[in-house]
Amino acid sequence: MRKFVIGVFSFATILIILSGCTNSAMQDTEGTTANGEEVTEGSSGEVNSESSEDSIKIGALHPFSGVYATLGNDLSDGMKLYLDSVDWTAGGKTIELIEEDSEADPQNSLRRLRKLMDQDNIDILTGVVSTAVAYAIRDELDANQLPFLTSHAGGDDLTRSERSDYIWRSSFSSWQVGNAMGEWAYENIGDKMFIAAADYAFGREVSASFKDAYTEAGGEIIGEVYPPLENNDYASYLTTIADADADGVYAFFAGSDAVRFVQQFHEYGLHENFELLGSGWLVSEDLRESIGEAAEGVYAASFWDYNLENEENIAFREAYEEAYDRRPTIEALEGYDATRILVETIEELNGDVSDPDKVIEVMSQVTFDSPRGPFSFDTDTHHVIQNMYILETIMDGERTENSMIETIENVQDPGE
Amino acid sequence: MDNIETIIAQFINGLSYGMLLFVITCGLALVFGILGVLNLAHGSLYMMGAYVAYSITVSFGFSFWVALIIAPLTVAVLALIIERTLLHTTYKLGHLSQVLLTFGLAYILHDLAKLVWGANVLSISVPSLFSGSVSILGQTFPLYRLIVIGVGLVLAIGLWWIQNKTRWGAIIRAGLSDSEMIGALGVNIRFVFTVVFVLGGFLAGFGGVIAAPILGLYPDMEFQTLILALVVLVIGGLGSITGTFTAAIIVGVLETFGRYLVPEISMFIIFALMAVILIWRPHGLLGKQVTEG
Numbered sequence: 001m002r003k004f005v006i007g008v009f010s011f012a013t014i015l016i017i018l019s020g021c022t023n024s025a026m027q028d029t030e031g032t033t034a035n036g037e038e039v040t041e042g043s044s045g046e047v048n049s050e051s052s053e054d055s056i057k058i059g060a061l062h063p064f065s066g067v068y069a070t071l072g073n074d075l076s077d078g079m080k081l082y083l084d085s086v087d088w089t090a091g092g093k094t095i096e097l098i099e100e101d102s103e104a105d106p107q108n109s110l111r112r113l114r115k116l117m118d119q120d121n122i123d124i125l126t127g128v129v130s131t132a133v134a135y136a137i138r139d140e141l142d143a144n145q146l147p148f149l150t151s152h153a154g155g156d157d158l159t160r161s162e163r164s165d166y167i168w169r170s171s172f173s174s175w176q177v178g179n180a181m182g183e184w185a186y187e188n189i190g191d192k193m194f195i196a197a198a199d200y201a202f203g204r205e206v207s208a209s210f211k212d213a214y215t216e217a218g219g220e221i222i223g224e225v226y227p228p229l230e231n232n233d234y235a236s237y238l239t240t241i242a243d244a245d246a247d248g249v250y251a252f253f254a255g256s257d258a259v260r261f262v263q264q265f266h267e268y269g270l271h272e273n274f275e276l277l278g279s280g281w282l283v284s285e286d287l288r289e290s291i292g293e294a295a296e297g298v299y300a301a302s303f304w305d306y307n308l309e310n311e312e313n314i315a316f317r318e319a320y321e322e323a324y325d326r327r328p329t330i331e332a333l334e335g336y337d338a339t340r341i342l343v344e345t346i347e348e349l350n351g352d353v354s355d356p357d358k359v360i361e362v363m364s365q366v367t368f369d370s371p372r373g374p375f376s377f378d379t380d381t382h383h384v385i386q387n388m389y390i391l392e393t394i395m396d397g398e399r400t401e402n403s404m405i406e407t408i409e410n411v412q413d414p415g416e
Numbered sequence: 417m418d419n420i421e422t423i424i425a426q427f428i429n430g431l432s433y434g435m436l437l438f439v440i441t442c443g444l445a446l447v448f449g450i451l452g453v454l455n456l457a458h459g460s461l462y463m464m465g466a467y468v469a470y471s472i473t474v475s476f477g478f479s480f481w482v483a484l485i486i487a488p489l490t491v492a493v494l495a496l497i498i499e500r501t502l503l504h505t506t507y508k509l510g511h512l513s514q515v516l517l518t519f520g521l522a523y524i525l526h527d528l529a530k531l532v533w534g535a536n537v538l539s540i541s542v543p544s545l546f547s548g549s550v551s552i553l554g555q556t557f558p559l560y561r562l563i564v565i566g567v568g569l570v571l572a573i574g575l576w577w578i579q580n581k582t583r584w585g586a587i588i589r590a591g592l593s594d595s596e597m598i599g600a601l602g603v604n605i606r607f608v609f610t611v612v613f614v615l616g617g618f619l620a621g622f623g624g625v626i627a628a629p630i631l632g633l634y635p636d637m638e639f640q641t642l643i644l645a646l647v648v649l650v651i652g653g654l655g656s657i658t659g660t661f662t663a664a665i666i667v668g669v670l671e672t673f674g675r676y677l678v679p680e681i682s683m684f685i686i687f688a689l690m691a692v693i694l695i696w697r698p699h700g701l702l703g704k705q706v707t708e709g
Contacts, residue, residue: 067635067636069535069635070534070535070536073535225679226679226680227675227679228682228683230640232630232631232640233429233433233436233630233631233672235429235432235433235561235672236426236429236430236671236672236673236675236676237675237676237679239422239425239426239429239555239676240676242555242556243422255537255634256537256632256634256637259537259539259632260630260631260632263539263632264558264630267542267549267558267560267561268549268556268557268558269549269556270556272556286536286537287537290536290537290538290539290632291539292539292541
């Protein structure tokens with residue numbers, strides 16, 4: 001009897017661990033439904049679904065399930081907001097948006113991409129949150145000459161060693177996010193810094209580029225810790241940091257990790273001795289309410305913030321809030337901007353997107369004033385050139401707000 | 417850096433993390449030890465406790481203390497419904513069907529919670545009475561963490577006392593050894609099982625409320641917790657409150673020191689410990705006592 005119990009127990013444990021790691025069995029079903037809905041939503045946006053010759057098909061690979069589900073939804077909402085504003089037409093043709101659930105899973109994404117190419121015959125692809133997904137579909141895109149505008153995934157190599165003629169990026173690179181803060185931190189915070197970053201590719205890349213920029217400016221990194229992703233208790237790391245003789249802590253965490261890290265940093269009293277710095281995701285729009293007052297005094301580097309006071313951003317904020325009754329996040333902006341780039345490209349081509357080389361040629365020349373500031377592509381690296389902003393989180397009545405304290409203009413990824 | 421203050425500070429960190437693990441795991445251990453039902457929906461009940469507490473405090477504006485009573489009760493009612501409608505039919509069918517049933521339930525509750533509360537990260541603030549920090553040997557500790565240590569201790573003693581020193585405990589233990597016999601002696605064993613399962617649900621919900629200010633609320637929180645809870649259960653021994661308590665403390669302290677000394681392999685240490693325990697003592701550290709008792 002007991003042996004049997006232990007057998008069942010081990011079976012169950014394995015089941016849980018497997019599901020915890022990938023959630024694959026579940027997400028397959030979830031994916032199909034999410035997908036079914038999304039496809040209908042996409043086609044309902046069409047004014048007339050006449051023959052395919054009169055419409056341009058934009059494929060979007062977003063994670064609608066799994067850990068990145070909220071990011072996928074915000075990207076999607078941002079895209080639809082812009083498409084609504086141009087009435088789902090560009091260059092005299094109807095825009096058809098076909099969304100697929102990437103599940104942030106490389107293998108599944110590749111399958112979905114093939115479906116988009118073979119069954120739906122999409123003309124252009126956009127989306128992708130996970131860098132792993134972007135790398136996984138890279139060769140397929142390159143071989144099929146399908147223009148791809150990455151609207152989120154920030155892994156450096158996508159526009160460096162893995163660069164392709166057909167892959168462009170309108171979001172950010174790890175380098176831009178980390179590098180922007182290096183020099184500023186040395187000049188404004190102090191010459192000794194501690195690094196704490198989530199132990200995965202993106203966290204490592206961002207903190208490494210911060211480290212390079214900071215040490216180049218003259219600062220010294222006196223310690224580093226890399227807690228695992230989805231770590232739930234930072235007490236031990238915080239005690240280690242508390243003993244260090246640093247002026248500040250540069251932290252890269254996102255999502256639930258960021259909420260816990262910033263809260264516990266405050267609870268353990270580290271804010272009394274150290275400044276807390278990080279990327280925009282540490283105190284992003286959708287997390288600050290959960291973080292609460294602990295976010296006060298955090299410095300973050302980002303390429304957009306809700307509180308940027310330029311004409312485009314004010315209009316974007318208003319339109320988004322009216323459409324969805326909530327504040328836009330950085331992902332919503334990414335979807336919005338990416339769609340604008342695609343629409344302007346199609347306009348410029350008068351709706352003829354048959355030649356992929358022409359599409360990327362025209363796309364590379366797109367410049368405009370985005371809610372994030374001036375937007376243009378670096379035609380060598382295929383990566384966006386944009387302003388980076390240093391933000392400080394301040395109390396505004398009951399809630400916290402990010403306030404822009406410095407602009408670092410036209411930050412350009414070195415591309416190598 | 418390796419001074420005695422730091423080591424003591426890390427030990428307190430480990431202790432509070434371990435106690436938190438115990439508060440989360442004890443309901444699972446109780447149900448498994450007494451009913452022989454491995455409730456894989458335990459993590460989900462824990463999650464429901466946290467989310468209901470969130471609704472009570474944030475959406476309806478009641479205090480943390482109201483949530484601390486109402487949320488576990490709500491979860492207990494949910495556990496009652498699950499036991500009466502679904503689980504009680506599987507007692508005769510054996511463990512495999514129970515595992516599959518509760519695992520399925522976990523997914524249903526997962527989607528339900530996502531539907532109701534969304535996929536964003538939420539948090540509950542620490543009650544203002546315990547929101548301060550205290551300084552021990554020059555290190556700052558959040559007061560709430562120390563309170564959690566106390567809560568864990570009280571809970572452990574209470575459960576141990578009920579299980580070993582009361583008539584109820586005796587009936588429950590007898591029911592596990594031979595439920596037909598105890599039925600013949602005039603005890604309504606079905607009722608006893610229901611009560612235990614509901615109590616397990618209550619404890620899961622209680623754990624959810626206590627842990628929420630520290631761990632936060634987000635989709636997948638229940639699976640993360642369930643894995644840790646199962647590890648604690650395996651190390652401690654199946655169906656032993658003392659074992660679960662010991663294991664929770666060991667895991668908490670070990671993981672904390674692991675993160676401090678060898679951060680790269682801290683998670684690995686815990687799973688390695690579990691593997692070693694399974695080979696060396698397949699019944700867990702203190703599991704044997706229960707088999708005999």
